[in-house]
Amino acid sequence: MTLFSLLLALAVAQAPAAAPAPQPALAAPLTVMSFNIRYGTANDGDNHWLKRREQLYALLREQQADVVGLQEALHGQIDEILQAVPGYDYVGVGRGDGRRAGEYAAILYRTARLRARRSDTFWFSDTPGVVKSASWGNQIERISTWAYFEDREGPSFYFFNVHLDHQSQPSRERSVALLLERIAARDPKAPVVVTGDFNAAEDNAAAVAMRASFVDSFRARHPDAKEVGTFNGFKPGQTTGDKIDFVFVEPGTEVLDAAIVRTSRDGRYPSDHFPVTARIRLR
Secondary structure (H helix, E strand, O other): OOHHHHHHHHHHHHOOOOOOOOOOOOOOOEEEEEEEOOOOOOOOHHHOHHHHHHHHHHHHHHHOOOEEEEEOEOHHHHHHHHHHOOOEEEEOOEOOOOOOOOOEOOEEEEOOOEEEEEEEEEEOOOOOOOOOOOOOOOOOOOEEEEEEEEEOOOOOEEEEEEEOOOOOHHHHHHHHHHHHHHHHOOOOOOOEEEEEEOOOOOOOHHHHHHHOOOEEHHHHHOOOOOOOOOEOOOOOOOOOOOOOEEEEEOOOOEEEEEEEOOOOEOOEOOOOEOOEEEEEEOO
């Protein structure tokens, strides 16, 4: 060994070890809710919106979700929620005219954390860009509103919120097919969360098709739960029946917690659906 080689070997042996590469910081957990709030003009007697709205506001304040997919919300209800529960904004349009008429599939989001960079609404039909269009046996127009969010505490992500038809099975199945097509075409390929009232039980073909690409966050945490009904019809103590409301996440998403929120007051519920929640970590 030459003197130069010996000195080089000694220098390498005495050099400090390279510092390990820094690990990326974990994203903060994201709390998601899907909530069919029952349209405010329904003739529901003692369960009319005016008699239950304060209870619904209290539930939203208590849950502190970062992003909420609402179904059946009318424009006036959204305005009232934003006034009563500070810290949120929304994206969405009424399905009746693409502006304010009819039910929304609105997305509420906490402005301290999230910024909506892009959003749009499409109709579940052969002509998704045509306002108020319906093609597949549903007598009522059905929509999905989506947004691309910049998250101050985690990765940017897409959020799709839907309300599928309550009568037409062909409409439900074709709506899911269109939804999955739109999700696949997203750019950039950021993480995706899907919320909605699917009007479809877990074994319905529409829900099965969703699970071919997504994970039901509730079942990720509660695979064997039996009392999973999410439609209560304003009936006190109602917990049985089908789970038709979902928070879907992509495979590989960490699901920290998930729940069906059955908050009641004096035997009354804030809506005829229970909200479903998930606390997740996007990657």
